[in-house]
Amino acid sequence: MNDDIEAVGTDLPRSIDEILDSDFDGLLDAPAKAAKVTSAHRLERAFLEIIEFRRVHGRIPSSTTREIAERKLGARLDGILANDEKIAALMPIDELGLLATPEPPASIDDLLGGDHADLLDDESGLLDVSDLPVRRQVYDSGNAARREKAADFEQFEPLFKQKHAELRDGASRLLPYPGMAHIVPGAFFVLNGVMLLVADVGETEYKKTTVRENKRERLRCIFENGTESSMYRQSLAIRLSDEDGQIVVQSEAPEILTDDEASGYIYVLRSLSDDPQIGTIKDLHKIGFTRGAVANRIKNAEKSATYLMAAVEVVATYRTYNLKVSTLEHLLHRVFAEARLDITQSDHKGRAYDPSEWFVVPRSVIDQAIELIISGDIVDYVYDRAAQRLVGPD
Template sequence: MPETIDYLNDELLLTSDEKPRAPQTPLLDRAVEVIKRINAFIDETGAEPVSEPGRGVRERMLANELAGLRASKADLDGLASYDTRALIFGRTSGADPLDDPLISDDLDIFEVRGELKPMARPDFVADRRPCPDFERFESLFIRVRKTVEGGKRTPQPFRQERVELGEFFVLKGQIVHVADVRDEHRRNGKLDARLRVIFDNGTESNLLMSSLVRRLYEDKDARRIGTAGAGPLFEGAQTGFVYVLRSRSNKPEVQGLLKVGTTSGTVEDRVARAETQSTFLFAPVEVLVTYELKGYSAKEAEQRIHRALRTYHTALKVIGPDGRSFSAVEWFKATPELVEEAINVALS
């Protein structure tokens, strides 16, 4: 078979002022799209976007994305030809990769805010890491950003005591999506939960709801984009999964029951650490079947399915390892065939 020639990158065919082009990758494609929007902003305003109190939502989001490009420039060699203003490769990034808005604090490390009080310790510490299935959420971020920039959706100041599954927020100029809510419990006397939070820079975190709420209140420019009127955001896009599972607990009251729920992430992630979560009865589980979600947010689909299964619902009380009592929902006394029928009816 004759050798295929890449006429775009063959160095023998390039003129003296041309350079070989780097192969496009999904990451590079996203970076190119971001720098084009930043350049358009500079064309309009004559200045780089800045993320600081008092600036507009669009500007703060662009400033955050610019900081992300500067911090990741070592992995974006192919972006240099698009950096016509030397915004990224013409200077040293001042961004501190450890400057995470979710863990930052203005206090000196030796400064104590009032009297020290005993606090509940988290079962594990939230971290920021690359989101392995970000392609599933990327289109949602793009659509949310376009509706905000086009004036179709107006972000509102944050005035909530908790956040809900599926909501979008602007925090420190970055769009944040609550993709999953799990392990609801009480912490320091208040309802709390473990979240799966996706950020528009392709990372995610498993922080507590109380931590996210606190950071949203601390940022005076934080905004709630919410989910109201979000219908078209989910049309045709894979938005998550419905799962049906059985507990491996040996308690008699659990026998014959199935748990039916939804998740915006992977089912494997959702049931990981099941033995540490009250919603899974602090026991391992067996996943019987999963269904792909399209056209519905995970939260909306769950509400519809649970309404269809209401007559089979069974309320459970479970005692945690620390002796506390929890209510466990989403459990139903039904067969897998009956559950499948209810899912088809609810989502038809």
């Protein structure tokens, strides 16, 4: 019995190496370690499922279908297409071109021709516009008013500076735009923070319609930024009304009413003549009246005997309302008759002339006379040349 035990014991392995060597079936082998699955591998595997769906069904999976499995693949594809990095990583295995960006159609015909799903098919006729009236084509006639650089802006620039100075000093003020009747030559307005001058009003144009005959006038509007426009009077009126425009008026002038009629401007000029007979006369001023812009009136002063054949400087302008021209001229001539310039000059052709409307009167007295003219009290005053003042009733 003991011999049998000893015999069996001699067949047992005596060390761990003998145990391992005797494991012919690999029962004692350690299991192979699974390879680590990376995010790139998961992305590739997910995309391969989409490719397989496309291969089996002949179309890409939809992300809006009710089939949960397909919807999942469709959403996955949408996410890939929205990520440039994922597209770049999957391009090498995109054998079906699912990630390629389609070329845009070159024309509307190409777009309609590529509508394989008939998405643009209009069986209801909703897109048929053949029975609709043809839209009238509007062509630019070249007469539309546009801003352009004012070629003679240097003639108007001093007027803008004067108005700004009057506003600062309180001599002028801004009032709400009172109506189209006040859009006359020489009027100053403020539109969107920019001052403009109505330099001139063109001839009245008549346009007949099926209802009435409309009249309109082109304006020459000079803006203080050096540009000008030839818009119609009605167009300026609409803009001033809609955009809270303002009019520039004298502070001492009565409130302008919408039914007041703008008469024009009284202007005061100083001669820039280099003639010793003229240049040495102190307080020599021309007092005149114009319905239009003063700048236009004095444009060619050096060629006119009225302006002593020399350029002039605008000293002041005064806006008048509801005033007859003949009455104004009569009052000016009567009040300053004793101070009228008494001199004979010759023009460029040697012809003699006696200038009118030039008076040797201090500026302060002229200002006082203008106030009295506007108020209507001037009829009771005369100018005392010796005292250099206006003398009224006791």
